[in-house]
Amino acid sequence: MLSQFEYIKPLVLDEALTFLAEHEQTYILAGGTDLIIMLNKNMIDAKYILDVKSIPDLDVFKFTEGEGLEIGANVTVNELVESDVVQSKYRALCEAASVLATEQLRNRATLVGNICNASPGADLPPSLLIYDATVKIASAKGERSVPLRTFFTGVKKTLLNKDELVVSVFLPDPGKQDNSIYLRQTRLRGHDLSTVGVACRLNGDGKVAIAINAVAITPLLLTDLSDQLNAKGLSEESILWASEEIKKHIKPITDVRASKEYRSHMAGILLKRCLGQLTGKEV
Amino acid sequence: MAQKAENKACAMTTAHAESMERRVRLTCRVNGQFVVEDIDPTMLLLHFLRDRLKLFGTKEACGEGECGACTVIMNGRPVTSCLVLAIEAEGSEITTVEGLAKNGELSILQQEFIELDALQCGFCTPGMLMSARALLDRNPDPTDDDIKEAMSGNLCRCTGYRQIFDAVKKAAKREREELKRS
Amino acid sequence: MSQPDYKKEMEQFSYKQHLDYESPYRHVGKGYSRADATEKVTGQARYTYDLEFPGMLYAKCLHSPYARAKIVSIDKSKALALPGVKAVLCGEDTDIFVGLYMQDKYVFARGEARYQGEVVAAVAATTEEIAEKAITLIDVEYELLEPVYNLDQALKNETLVHPNIGEIAHTEGVFFPQADTNIASLNKSRRGDIDKGFEEADVVIENEFSLPAVAHVPLEVHNCIVQADPFSNKIKIWSSAQSPFALRQMMAASFGINESDIQVVIPYVGGGFGGKAGIHLEPLTALLSKASGGLPVKLKMSREEEFNYMPTRAGMRGRIKTGVKKDGKLTAMEIVYDWDSGAYADYGVNVGKTAVYGGLGPYDVPNAAITSNTIYTNKVFSTAYRGFGHLETLWTIERQMDVLSQKLGIDPYDFRMMNMLRPGSRTITGELVTESTGSPIDCLKAAAKEIGWTGRKTEEEREREWKTGKVSGKGFAMIQKAPAMPANTSSSVIMQMCGDGHVKMMMGGVDYGQGAVTAMAQIAAEELNVPIEMVECRRVIDTDTNPYDWNTVASKLTWMAGNATIRAARNMVKQMKKLAAAVLHSAPEFLGHKDGYIYSLHRPEQRIAYKDLALGYMFPDGSGIGGPLISHGVCMADGLTNLHPQTGQGHPAAAWTFGCHAVDIEVDIESGDIHVKKIASAFDIGQVINEKFVYGQVCGGIVQGIGSAILEGYKFSDENVLLNPSFTDNKIPTMKDMPDEIVPIYIENKQYNGPYGARGIAEHTMISVPSAIGNAVYDALGINFYRLPLTPENVMLGILSGEKDIR
Numbered sequence A: 001m002l003s004q005f006e007y008i009k010p011l012v013l014d015e016a017l018t019f020l021a022e023h024e025q026t027y028i029l030a031g032g033t034d035l036i037i038m039l040n041k042n043m044i045d046a047k048y049i050l051d052v053k054s055i056p057d058l059d060v061f062k063f064t065e066g067e068g069l070e071i072g073a074n075v076t077v078n079e080l081v082e083s084d085v086v087q088s089k090y091r092a093l094c095e096a097a098s099v100l101a102t103e104q105l106r107n108r109a110t111l112v113g114n115i116c117n118a119s120p121g122a123d124l125p126p127s128l129l130i131y132d133a134t135v136k137i138a139s140a141k142g143e144r145s146v147p148l149r150t151f152f153t154g155v156k157k158t159l160l161n162k163d164e165l166v167v168s169v170f171l172p173d174p175g176k177q178d179n180s181i182y183l184r185q186t187r188l189r190g191h192d193l194s195t196v197g198v199a200c201r202l203n204g205d206g207k208v209a210i211a212i213n214a215v216a217i218t219p220l221l222l223t224d225l226s227d228q229l230n231a232k233g234l235s236e237e238s239i240l241w242a243s244e245e246i247k248k249h250i251k252p253i254t255d256v257r258a259s260k261e262y263r264s265h266m267a268g269i270l271l272k273r274c275l276g277q278l279t280g281k282e283v
Numbered sequence B: 001m002a003q004k005a006e007n008k009a010c011a012m013t014t015a016h017a018e019s020m021e022r023r024v025r026l027t028c029r030v031n032g033q034f035v036v037e038d039i040d041p042t043m044l045l046l047h048f049l050r051d052r053l054k055l056f057g058t059k060e061a062c063g064e065g066e067c068g069a070c071t072v073i074m075n076g077r078p079v080t081s082c083l084v085l086a087i088e089a090e091g092s093e094i095t096t097v098e099g100l101a102k103n104g105e106l107s108i109l110q111q112e113f114i115e116l117d118a119l120q121c122g123f124c125t126p127g128m129l130m131s132a133r134a135l136l137d138r139n140p141d142p143t144d145d146d147i148k149e150a151m152s153g154n155l156c157r158c159t160g161y162r163q164i165f166d167a168v169k170k171a172a173k174r175e176r177e178e179l180k181r182s
Numbered sequence C: 001m002s003q004p005d006y007k008k009e010m011e012q013f014s015y016k017q018h019l020d021y022e023s024p025y026r027h028v029g030k031g032y033s034r035a036d037a038t039e040k041v042t043g044q045a046r047y048t049y050d051l052e053f054p055g056m057l058y059a060k061c062l063h064s065p066y067a068r069a070k071i072v073s074i075d076k077s078k079a080l081a082l083p084g085v086k087a088v089l090c091g092e093d094t095d096i097f098v099g100l101y102m103q104d105k106y107v108f109a110r111g112e113a114r115y116q117g118e119v120v121a122a123v124a125a126t127t128e129e130i131a132e133k134a135i136t137l138i139d140v141e142y143e144l145l146e147p148v149y150n151l152d153q154a155l156k157n158e159t160l161v162h163p164n165i166g167e168i169a170h171t172e173g174v175f176f177p178q179a180d181t182n183i184a185s186l187n188k189s190r191r192g193d194i195d196k197g198f199e200e201a202d203v204v205i206e207n208e209f210s211l212p213a214v215a216h217v218p219l220e221v222h223n224c225i226v227q228a229d230p231f232s233n234k235i236k237i238w239s240s241a242q243s244p245f246a247l248r249q250m251m252a253a254s255f256g257i258n259e260s261d262i263q264v265v266i267p268y269v270g271g272g273f274g275g276k277a278g279i280h281l282e283p284l285t286a287l288l289s290k291a292s293g294g295l296p297v298k299l300k301m302s303r304e305e306e307f308n309y310m311p312t313r314a315g316m317r318g319r320i321k322t323g324v325k326k327d328g329k330l331t332a333m334e335i336v337y338d339w340d341s342g343a344y345a346d347y348g349v350n351v352g353k354t355a356v357y358g359g360l361g362p363y364d365v366p367n368a369a370i371t372s373n374t375i376y377t378n379k380v381f382s383t384a385y386r387g388f389g390h391l392e393t394l395w396t397i398e399r400q401m402d403v404l405s406q407k408l409g410i411d412p413y414d415f416r417m418m419n420m421l422r423p424g425s426r427t428i429t430g431e432l433v434t435e436s437t438g439s440p441i442d443c444l445k446a447a448a449k450e451i452g453w454t455g456r457k458t459e460e461e462r463e464r465e466w467k468t469g470k471v472s473g474k475g476f477a478m479i480q481k482a483p484a485m486p487a488n489t490s491s492s493v494i495m496q497m498c499g500d501g502h503v504k505m506m507m508g509g510v511d512y513g514q515g516a517v518t519a520m521a522q523i524a525a526e527e528l529n530v531p532i533e534m535v536e537c538r539r540v541i542d543t544d545t546n547p548y549d550w551n552t553v554a555s556k557l558t559w560m561a562g563n564a565t566i567r568a569a570r571n572m573v574k575q576m577k578k579l580a581a582a583v584l585h586s587a588p589e590f591l592g593h594k595d596g597y598i599y600s601l602h603r604p605e606q607r608i609a610y611k612d613l614a615l616g617y618m619f620p621d622g623s624g625i626g627g628p629l630i631s632h633g634v635c636m637a638d639g640l641t642n643l644h645p646q647t648g649q650g651h652p653a654a655a656w657t658f659g660c661h662a663v664d665i666e667v668d669i670e671s672g673d674i675h676v677k678k679i680a681s682a683f684d685i686g687q688v689i690n691e692k693f694v695y696g697q698v699c700g701g702i703v704q705g706i707g708s709a710i711l712e713g714y715k716f717s718d719e720n721v722l723l724n725p726s727f728t729d730n731k732i733p734t735m736k737d738m739p740d741e742i743v744p745i746y747i748e749n750k751q752y753n754g755p756y757g758a759r760g761i762a763e764h765t766m767i768s769v770p771s772a773i774g775n776a777v778y779d780a781l782g783i784n785f786y787r788l789p790l791t792p793e794n795v796m797l798g799i800l801s802g803e804k805d806i807r
């Protein structure tokens, strides 16, 4: 590691925000499962590492009936997996969280780190997108909330400014009778980044939401596709239609992990399987 | 000649002073013992354990969180110590493979690893043991899938995993029996 | 002559699964725990990676980012100026060669870098951080050259990876570099009359099979510590290496010094798989040590360097043409193996050479011709890898046998049985097969029976399963491999008895996980007829004290060091009996030995403890006879010869180990995922030495084989830059990727010159797993795949293509 950083561990949020505003080359450290690799491989030159894990404001992990779930920046992926609320209310998120990396990494990795790292193949964003997640962002200047949909701006890019920090992610209460699922394809059964992953939600009104990763420069919420599908109504036929149609809504590339042909094919298969399982239809 | 040597000494002190400035104090408990050390903030927990505390049982085999050879238990949870800054361990409780045997007696898990030959070259073994230990601590009666889930972040190129899987399963059973007895 | 009913023979064949295995011996065959297990489970085992010495420096390397580039200039001045840097070296500082069989490789790239990852310069500094920093301060100016990308381009010989190939010094008579080409060695073997063979055939089928380079992935990366005395020729090496004596010899050759000046110490080794045979980081580190005033220097690879800089298993393409009679009898087999061996020859040429005698499968083919080209390209170079080319050649042969049987409409089981080697047949090099050679037939019977082989899936069955989204398939593939070693390979063992009657033994082979020290102790305890606790085989190998062994490779250690151990132990017993005879007023022939006593066969109560003989016997009056008990045993390969350069005829095989993998898989036809439900593996190993270790080899080899079959492989960019130099994209199987069920089956047809009849088993457990899976995929899908790996993606795209042959 060539970076010669100083380690800063503020105990209150304001202190962190002021530090961020005043110091260039500061990197926020959550679980470190992305950041420390970047440091080890000298992909970044850090002057300051700002460890946010001792800021109580970021520990928030709270569900309010009728409102929703707030997941603070310090909540780890395994805390999601183990949470009753996530298991019962946001099944897709629970499933995505439980396939992310390995047991060891899930104990460190955070949900907020996962979205801030903004990898197109990240596992958690699809399951957040289908729940219309919003991101609460703070800086010394104040707070703002943005829909997760608009948060990603490119490969490893977000709309965060240098002086900003994500406080939490908020998921509205999906109500009862809501169900969701996350399925992904990998090269082996053991830990792997997803070749492609699909999250689907079927809400109480029988409407579907679909999101997908690793097939574009950012994770995608496929609103056009779900609108069309919802207009058609869910049937074995429309599910098969959607699993073909999805290929028109994505822009996969060929890289070392998979070819665009395979990604495209699997997007369709995974969508079909998600919808099949959610609706109980055999397709 | 003397001039030159002096210059060099000067340069050395500045370099040294610079690095001293960035030093931070780390206090934690490793295998039950208090540790207080001044370290560079860039030091990884893995290297702190190995290079500073000379606990060479914890292995390094990738440095990128993929292989699990560096797994230690931190505050009750297994983590890959190559992705943790040493200073992040401030105030924490860490167990390494050296902390498994108590009072000169091998733990049941270690005994079963030996009995079922869950090791060949042994390089993955400490990490495997730590993942298994953490699993059995949080789930004394794991299903087959639980074992695979908990252990699949640890790569082994020698054994093909079969014996490791069997050893964890058998150790779990023996530990449960032991618990019932006591 | 009417054909035997092969299936009926299979049904009648009985064998034992490993769980039912029983050994008739006191120690040999028993599943003892490994002697060094406690150190390994407590974290006490010290690997080279864990060693540090006072004053030790740390080295780091600078690698070429280009596959082929001229090195125009290197400026080291800034790096040298960094406080803490002790030495910076590059190509212009040394003209020392490192070469195993061909002197084709400088320690540092000199003038030209020949693969992406090749070391261009290196630094030794007081800390790792300083060394890492210093590397960034070295300025290299490159001039890009067009690389030799692949086999096809290499074979055009327009650009030569080594323009001086005609002059490269090499092991003459064994390897045959072709001047003005990229062929590092062209080896051949010929049996019968190949043209006549094809004339006699009713059907002739040609195919091409290929597979990419893969990484060994020992968990402990390559690393070493070297201390080179600047005032003498003395060099001391601690290394994570497989072959201390080969390393010593090659080091001496490189530096032009005496072998005896070099001391090699091998502590615990975290896996090798062939990648740590030979010589790798040691010369470079020695030069750094010398340049730093003789301080010990440690160099360890990062995982990325392990993928990028350290050698691999070569990519391979096998072109095979087979002639066969309608009734299934093979008449001719012509094979050309092209090895994409990368920029340097290393062990690669020997892998290529081995293919000419090991690359025909366990079949009796009257007319056969194998040509094997080890080819230079601008890629990371290749070396030995578990199986030494046989996984690759079996991917060719055993897939071809399956394709042939499809075309002939013969059951692949029957087809193999018809052509299998049996006593009386001859191999391609003319070796006669006898009862002592072992039986591939027994292995096929057992493995196929274990998976319930009844014949290929019918089209109707397939269609029915297809509708469920998952199709199952069964397949099998044979194994045959002998150690690839020089005809005069030898091993040795020394035993010494301590004052307590316990025996300490030393050998020259390394136990890097296979359990050799325990296995040797078992053999010794058997011969000495003592409890196992009374024998200890030394774990750390030190060339200054341990006796010689050529190399720890080729699955030959049990066979060779095992024989040496028997001889050493018998010699020790003989010495004890001679001494005891004098004391007991008896004759050695009248004495027995058991449990630490030499006793009179006729009057057993007259006996002397081993411990009372250990340091010489002392009479009641204090006088002594005899002396400290020391014995040794050696083993020279039995009757091997070099192969004839044109025909390949000769005796290459110390021991053929035959075997068969049979698999039952399920293919997800929507995703292409292959799931291995069951794998039965039968090997004719002659005699199990340690049941636990054989089981360990089988499970480990199978999972590594599954890696090669469905997962692993190097991917290169258009510029021949490795795209997947990390675990992120160069995966190996995890615990979740184990097959559901593994059934090892041990067949024990004794080899008359093996220790207790044993043959080696280590590499074998891996090498036909990919071909067996490939055959099962055909059974499932009715599609033939010709390229590995069978990743979900490759299988799926194959299914989607609608083709029946995915080439």
Ligand SMILES: Cc1cc2nc3c(=O)[nH]c(=O)nc-3n(C[C@H](O)[C@H](O)[C@H](O)COP(=O)(O)OP(=O)(O)OC[C@H]3O[C@@H](n4cnc5c(N)ncnc54)[C@H](O)[C@@H]3O)c2cc1C
Binding pocket: A027, A028, A029, A030, A031, A032, A033, A034, A035, A036, A037, A052, A073, A077, A099, A100, A101, A102, A105, A108, A109, A110, A111, A112, A113, A114, A115, A116, A117, A121, A122, A123, A124, A160, A164, A165, A166, A167, A191, A192, A193, A194, B064, B065, B066
């Ligand atoms: C071996 C391995 C396997 C992996 N497998 C997967 C996988 O299967 N699926 C997957 O999706 N990911 C995977 N990852 C990636 C990684 O684990 C996840 O992205 C993880 O969720 C990141 O969280 P973290 O807390 O560790 O983030 P960190 O590394 O701490 O941070 C990640 C980035 O976000 C920034 N950041 C963190 N917190 C904040 C904040 N509050 N505000 C603003 N910026 C912030 C950091 O500065 C950094 O740039 C894997 C990583 C490794 C090493």
Ligand code: FES
Binding pocket: B059, B060, B061, B062, B063, B064, B065, B066, B067, B068, B069, B070, B071, B080, B081, B082, B083
């Ligand atoms: S060394 Fe930490 S996971 Fe590999």
Ligand code: FES
Binding pocket: B118, B119, B120, B121, B122, B123, B124, B125, B155, B156, B157, B158, B159, C219, C270, C271, C513
């Ligand atoms: S025992 Fe060698 S890597 Fe697991």
